[in-house]
Amino acid sequence: xxxxxxxxxxxxxxxQLLDNLxxxxxxxxxxxxxxxxxLSFMWSLTFVxxxxxxxxxxxxxxxxxASRKQRETGNKAFQGGDLSGALVNYSRSVVMAPDNTExxxxxxxxxxxxxxxxxxxxxxxxxxxxxxxxxxxxxNRFKLEERRGQCLLALKRYKQSRVAFEAAISMxxxxxxxxxxxxxxxxxxxxxxxxxxxxxxxxxxxxxxxTKSTSDKYTDQILTIEDPSRVYPAMSDCISIQYQKGRGRFxxxxxxxxxxxxxxxxxxxxxxxxPDRFGSHCTExxxxxxxxxPCRTCCGVSFCSVGCRDIALSSYHRYECGMLDxxxxxxxxxxxxxxxxxxxxxxxxxxxxxxxxxxxxETAGSGDRVAEYKSDDFLNAHNLVCxxxxxxxxxxxxxxxxxxxxxxxxLYNKYIEDSVIQAExxxxxxxxxxxxxxxxxxxALPQNVHDIALLETADPRRWLNSNQIxxxxxxxxxxxxxxxxxxxxxxxxxxxxxxxxxxxxxxxxAGEEISECYGQMYYTxxxxxxxxxxxxxxxxxxxxxxxxxxxxxxxxxxxxxxGKGTKxxxxxxxxxxxxxxxxxxxxxxKVGSVLTCLVCGxxxxxxxxxLQEIKEKSDTADSLLSEQxxxxxxxxxxxxxxxxxxxxxxxxxxxxxNTQISIWRAMWILAGNKRLVKxx
Numbered sequence: 001x002x003x004x005x006x007x008x009x010x011x012x013x014x015x016q017l018l019d020n021l022x023x024x025x026x027x028x029x030x031x032x033x034x035x036x037x038x039l040s041f042m043w044s045l046t047f048v049x050x051x052x053x054x055x056x057x058x059x060x061x062x063x064x065x066a067s068r069k070q071r072e073t074g075n076k077a078f079q080g081g082d083l084s085g086a087l088v089n090y091s092r093s094v095v096m097a098p099d100n101t102e103x104x105x106x107x108x109x110x111x112x113x114x115x116x117x118x119x120x121x122x123x124x125x126x127x128x129x130x131x132x133x134x135x136x137x138x139x140n141r142f143k144l145e146e147r148r149g150q151c152l153l154a155l156k157r158y159k160q161s162r163v164a165f166e167a168a169i170s171m172x173x174x175x176x177x178x179x180x181x182x183x184x185x186x187x188x189x190x191x192x193x194x195x196x197x198x199x200x201x202x203x204x205x206x207x208x209x210x211t212k213s214t215s216d217k218y219t220d221q222i223l224t225i226e227d228p229s230r231v232y233p234a235m236s237d238c239i240s241i242q243y244q245k246g247r248g249r250f251x252x253x254x255x256x257x258x259x260x261x262x263x264x265x266x267x268x269x270x271x272x273x274x275p276d277r278f279g280s281h282c283t284e285x286x287x288x289x290x291x292x293x294p295c296r297t298c299c300g301v302s303f304c305s306v307g308c309r310d311i312a313l314s315s316y317h318r319y320e321c322g323m324l325d326x327x328x329x330x331x332x333x334x335x336x337x338x339x340x341x342x343x344x345x346x347x348x349x350x351x352x353x354x355x356x357x358x359x360x361x362e363t364a365g366s367g368d369r370v371a372e373y374k375s376d377d378f379l380n381a382h383n384l385v386c387x388x389x390x391x392x393x394x395x396x397x398x399x400x401x402x403x404x405x406x407x408x409x410x411l412y413n414k415y416i417e418d419s420v421i422q423a424e425x426x427x428x429x430x431x432x433x434x435x436x437x438x439x440x441x442x443x444a445l446p447q448n449v450h451d452i453a454l455l456e457t458a459d460p461r462r463w464l465n466s467n468q469i470x471x472x473x474x475x476x477x478x479x480x481x482x483x484x485x486x487x488x489x490x491x492x493x494x495x496x497x498x499x500x501x502x503x504x505x506x507x508x509x510a511g512e513e514i515s516e517c518y519g520q521m522y523y524t525x526x527x528x529x530x531x532x533x534x535x536x537x538x539x540x541x542x543x544x545x546x547x548x549x550x551x552x553x554x555x556x557x558x559x560x561x562x563g564k565g566t567k568x569x570x571x572x573x574x575x576x577x578x579x580x581x582x583x584x585x586x587x588x589x590k591v592g593s594v595l596t597c598l599v600c601g602x603x604x605x606x607x608x609x610x611l612q613e614i615k616e617k618s619d620t621a622d623s624l625l626s627e628q629x630x631x632x633x634x635x636x637x638x639x640x641x642x643x644x645x646x647x648x649x650x651x652x653x654x655x656x657x658n659t660q661i662s663i664w665r666a667m668w669i670l671a672g673n674k675r676l677v678k679x680x
Contacts, residue, residue, distance in 0.1 A: 001332055001333055001335065001336070001398055001399065001402055001442075002331060002332060002333060003275075003331055003332060003333045003334075004333075006275065006276075006328075006331055007331050008328070008329055008330045008331020008332065009329060009330055009331065010330040010331050010332050010402075010405070011331055013051055013401075014398060014401065016047070016051075017045075017047060017048070017401060020045075020047045025045075028041065029041060029393070029397060030393055035435075035436045035439050035440070036432060036436065038396070038400045038439070039400060039403065039404065039407075039427065039432060039435045039436065039439065040426065040427065040432075041400075042400050042401060042403075042404045043404055043426070043427055043435075044426075048401070048404060052404070052405060052408045055326050055405075055408065055409070055412075060298060060299040060300050060325045061298070061299070062096060062097065062098040062099070062297070062298075062299065063096045063299075064096075064097065064098055064101070064103060066096045067092075067093045067094075067095075067096035067097035067098075067103055067104075067107060068093070068103060070089045070090070070092040070093035070096060070107075071089070071090065071093040071103075071106065071107050071110060073089045074086045074087075074088075074089030074090040074093060074110060074111075074114075075110065077089060078110070078113070078114060083114055083117055083118055084118075086110075086114045087111065087114045087115070087118065090107055090110050090111035090114055091111060091291070091292050093107040093110075093111075094107045094108060094111060094292065094294055095292060095294040095299050095302070096299060099134070099296040099297065100134055100135065101134065101135065102134075102135050102136070102137065104134045105130075105131045105132070105133075105134040105135050105136035105137075106131070106136070108127045108128070108130045108131035108134065108136075109127070109128070109131040109136060109140075109143075109144060111127050111291070112124040112125075112127035112128045112131065112144070112147060113147065115127060115291060116147060116150065116151055119154075120290070120291065121151040121152075121154050121155050122151075122155070123290060123291040124147070124148075124151045125148055125151050125152065126291070126293075126305075126306065127291070128144045128147060128148045128151075130293075130306070131144060132144060138171075138174055139174055139175055139176050140175070141171050141174075142168045142169075142171035142172050142175050142185070143168075145164050145165070145167040145168035145171060146164070146165065146168040146185070146188075146189060146192075148164040149161045149162075149164035149165040149168060149189075149192060150192065152164055153192060153195060153196060153199070156199060156203070158196050158199045158200045158203065159200075161192075161196050162193065162196050165189050165192055165193050165196070168189055169186065169189055172185065172186070215629065215670060218629070218630075218631035218632070218670045219670050219671045221262075221631055221632070222262060222501060222503060222631065222667055222670055222671045223262070223265055223496065223501055223671055224262060224265075225262050225263075225264075225265055226261075226262070230372075231369050231370070231371070231372060231373055232372075232373045232479055233372065233373075233374075233375075234264060234265060234266035234267075234375050234477075234479040234480075235263065235264050235266075235479050236257075236261065236262065236263050236264070237254070238253060238254055238255050238257050238261070238263075239251050239252070239253060239254065239263060239514055240252050240254050241369070241373075241482050247484075248385060248484070249385075249482050249484075250482070250483070250484045250513055250515075251482060251483045251484070251513065251514040251515075252511065252512070252513055252514065253508045253509065253510050253511060253512050253513075253514055254510065255510045256507070256508070256509055256510050257504050257507065257508040257514075258504065258507060258639065259504050259505060259506055259507050259635065259638050259639055259642055259663075260503060260504060260635035260638065260639070260663070261503065261504045262501060262502070262503050263490075263491055263502045263503065263504055263514065264477075264479060264480060264491075264493075264500070264501065264502040265499065265500075265501045265502075266375050266477045266478075266479050266480055266499065266500055267375055267376075267477075267498060267499050268375075268450075268452075268475030268476050268477050268498055268499075268500070269342060269345075269375060269376050269377075269378075269380075269381050269476050269477070269478050270338045270339075270341045270342035270345065270381075270445075270475065270476050271286065271338070271341065271452065271473060271474065271475035271476070271498045272334055272337035272338050272341060272473045272474060272475075273286060273472060273473040274334065274471060274472065274473050275327075275328045277472055277473060278300065278301055278302060278324075278328075279292075279302055280302075281302075281304075281472060282302065282303050282304035282305075282308050283301040283302065283303060283308075283312055283317070284303060284304075284308035284309070284311050284312045285304060285308050285497045285498060286452060286472055286473065286497050286498040286673070287304050287497055287673075288304075288454075288673075288675060289302055289303070289304045290304070292304075293305060293306055293308070293309050294309075295309065295312075295313070295317065295321060296309075296313065297321055297322075298321045298322055298324075298325065299325075300321075300322070300324045300325045300328070301317070301320075301324060315344075315345055316341050316344035316345045317344070318344075319340075319343075319344040319410070319413050319415050320340060320341065320344050320413075321413070322412075322413065323340060323409045323410075323412075323413060324337070324340075326409060327340065327409075330405070332402065334449070334473065334474045335442060335445050335446055335449070336402055336405075336406055336442070338441075338445050338449065338474060338475075338476060339406060339438055339441045339442055339445060340406060340409070340410075342381060342441060342445075342476070343410070343415075343434075343437060343438070343441075344415070345376075346378055348415050348416050348417075348430075348434065350378075351378070351433075351434075351437065352430060352433065354378070354379070355433060358379070358382055360382065360383060360386070361383050373478070373479065374478075375477065375478050375479055376478075377478070380478045381441075381476070381478060382440070384444045384445070384447070384448045384476070384478075384481055385444065385447055385448065385481075386440065386443045386444040386447070387443070387447055387538075387539040388443045390539040391443070399439060399442045399443060400439060402442055403435055403438040403439040403442055404435065406438045406442075407431065407434060407435045407438055410434060410438075411431070415434070416430050416431065416434065418430075445476060446537065447537075447538050447539065448476055448481040449474045449475070449476055450474065450475055450476070450477055450480060450500060451471050451474055451519065452471070452472045452473045452474055452475050452495045452498060452500070452673075453469050453470060453471050453472055453494075453495055453672075453673065454469070454470055454472050454495070454672070454673035454674060454675050455467060455468075455469055455470075455668040455669075455672050455673065455674045455675070456468045456469075456470050456674075456675050456677045457674060457675075457676065457677065458676065458677055458678065458679035459679075460669065460674050460676065461629060461669070462626065462627050462628070462629060462669065463626040463627065463665040463666075463668075463669060466679070467668075469668070470675075472495070472673065475498055475500070477500055480500060480502070480516070483514060483515060483516040484513065484515050484516075485515060485516065485517060485518045485520075485534065485538070485540075485542065485544070486513075486515035486516070486517065486544040486545075486546070487517065487520055487521060487522040487527075487530055487542060487544050487546040487547055487551075488515075488517075488521075488522055488544060488545060488546040488551070488651060488652075489505070489515050489516045489517035489521070490504060490505065490506065490508055490512075490513075490514045490515050490516070491503055491504050491505055491514070491516060492505045492660065492663050492664035492667060493516070493667075494664070494667040494668050494671060494672040494673075495672060495673050496671050496672060496673060497673065501667070501671060502516070503663060503667060505659075505660040505663050505664070506642060506660065507639075507642060507643075507646065515544070518534065518537075518538055519533075520533055520534055520542075522546035522547075522551045522553065522652065523551075523553050523554040523557075523652070523657055524553060524554070525553065526553060527546070527547050527550050527551075530542060530547065531547060546651075546652070551651070551652040552652060554654070554657055557652065557653075557654050557657075558654070561654065565611075565615050565654060565655065566611055566614075566615070566653060566654050566655060567611065568606055568607055568609070568611065571585060571606060571609065571649070572584070572585055572586065573585055573650060574595065574604060574606060574609055574648055574649060574650075575604075575646075575647065575648055575649060575650060576595075576597035576599070576600060576602060576604050577602065577604045577608070577647070577648070578597065578600050578602040578604075579597060579599055579600040579602070580646075580647070581597050581598075581599045581600070582650055583595040583596075583597060583604060585606065592606070593605065593606050593607065594606070609648045609649065610644060610648065613644055614641060614644050614645050614648070614649070614655050615655055617637065617640050617641035617644060618641045618645075618655035618656075618658045618659050619658075620637045620641070621634055621637035621638040621640075621641050621658075621659050621662055622658050622659070622662040624637050624662075625637075625638070625662040625663060625665060625666035626662045626665045626666065626669075629666055629669045629670055631666060631670060634662065634663075634666060635663070638659045638662070638663060641655070641659050642656070642659060645659075
């Protein structure tokens with residue numbers, strides 16, 4: 001529950017809680033079996049009430065004085081020619097200024113001037129609009145309209161530019177400018193209007209052709225599910241969800257699936273940025289912010305656009321607002337952030353209305369389901385697998401402590417409208433219900449979270465060895481959560497914004513289970529490392545083929561092959577050339593060169609395996625996808641390489657790995673989140 005890379009007050013509170021529990025308290029705790037009893041116990045502790053009473057003051061409120069200082073610093077930087085420094089300080093001023101004030105309007109207006117100089121015309125136009133909406137002084141509005149006209153002119157939006165320039169002329173009446181300045185301004189605006197006329201004439205004689213780039217076409221192909229399921233709209237209809245006792249829900253192919261098929265494209269039911277990304281990426285869509293739009297009431301989060309801000313403020317952020325500052329200061333990891341947003345997305349009265357029907361169903365979403373399985377349905381979130389029975393007593397105590405903390409935050413923010421916080425009172429029925437939901441999701445989400453990441457690259461057109469995948473945050477994908485784990489997954493996935501898309505990395509036969517990887521790929525970690533991590537975080541012992549057969553990592557394969565690709569002597573087994581049965585080369589101490597199939601009786605010569613052809617086709621696929629980002633030809637090359645491979649060999653294999661990883665690389669290049677970084 002604690003963030004590994006961020007300090008805060010909660011770890012110390014946890015230690016203090018353990019120290020404050022008497023022996024009788026500890027004995028009583030061990031005998032509590034229900035969430036209600038555990039929450040009541042935690043709520044009744046004097047230590048808990050006293051400490052949590054202090055948390056309401058840890059908030060980042062708007063600060064007028066700080067905003068003015070940042071704007072003054074920005075002005076000095078602007079006057080000195082440091083436009084980047086000015087932009088940073090103006091943005092800070094925007095974030096700190098109280099909503100609907102002249103100071104906020106001035107900060108937006110100054111930033112618009114800076115953005116115009118830097119060529120960020122669209123952002124400058126947006127800031128001008130925001131400045132006018134926030135009581136920008138009427139006497140100076142002619143300046144903003146002229147600035148808007150210049151930006152629109154630069155974007156060749158001539159009709160809108162003309163309107164802005166004419167508005168600037170009209171507003172001169174209330175400007176208070178003396179006559180010489182008025183004449184100069186009119187002369188400059190008329191010169192700009194002349195440019196507008198010239199631009200309009202040029203446009204009339206030159207038709208504008210709008211075409212989609214090849215890379216955009218490939219991006220659409222990756223993100224498009226050709227035949228979406230009627231029941232699971234985020235998933236292809238070539239997949240069904242089934243259930244078995246002890247195995248849970250799992251995905252199965254209903255027909256043969258080609259490599260390169262988009263299997264899943266889903267938005268999360270809840271998501272969060274890591275706190276160190278709150279200022280650089282949008283809280284709503286998770287895209288990189290180029291010109292920040294702040295929350296109206298807090299300084300804790302940032303948005304990339306007015307649209308994203310308004311979506312957040314009309315739903316979850318009205319309850320989150322102020323809470324996130326306290327959560328960041330707590331030092332807790334992403335799970336409480338995810339739980340807060342999940343519940344904040346729904347009105348409490350809506351959740352209260354589900355009280356009598358809300359019951360965990362481990363088979364939900366499987367079998368011959370008729371109703372649509374929606375990616376934002378709270379009932380589907382409620383049915384996520386929860387391994388509470390596998391938690392130690394102390395871990396349950398910690399999670400109950402955190403749930404009580406989150407309950408306090410919700411009550412401070414008036415999530416339950418008629419709730420009155422009284423430390424000495426027992427929890428009301430509604431408060432207990434909310435507390436139980438918080439505790440359930442604190443138990444369920446750790447097993448159902450996916451990382452949301454971005455690609456850091458110096459060249460977005462091709463794969464570089466220096467590329468790095470960095471975590472942006474985390475999300476919960478309700479359809480994606482129905483897939484079980486394998487260290488040799490059936491598909492590769494990447495993130496676009498907060499969305500997640502998954503593409504088949506191999507041919508999947510009808511009836512085969514379709515699995516994903518919970519971050520423990522066989523080719524990056526040993527079986528001991530994988531099993532240990534999966535047991536710790538996901539509470540199960542992995543029994544996938546890669547673990548049972550103890551497949552080597554790519555590093556180990558590379559070392560064994562001296563980095564020169566697969567040779568005959570490296571083959572431990574091949575497929576029967578006639579029926580495809582796997583044939584082991586080694587029998588005792590003897591290594592066979594001619595292997596007899598016990599199924600069909602045919603003999604297969606190891607030296608006849610076309611390793612050179614497989615390598616050449618694998619290299620071609622890798623070049624087309626990794627170097628050229630050519631999705632259509634690259635996927636076709638992967639198909640051809642894997643068809644030859646599947647007739648003769650079986651995983652693990654270096655050439656097979658190269659085809660699969662090249663799909664993953666191309667997905668990130670063409671569709672994934674990206675951040676440009678300077679080359680080394």
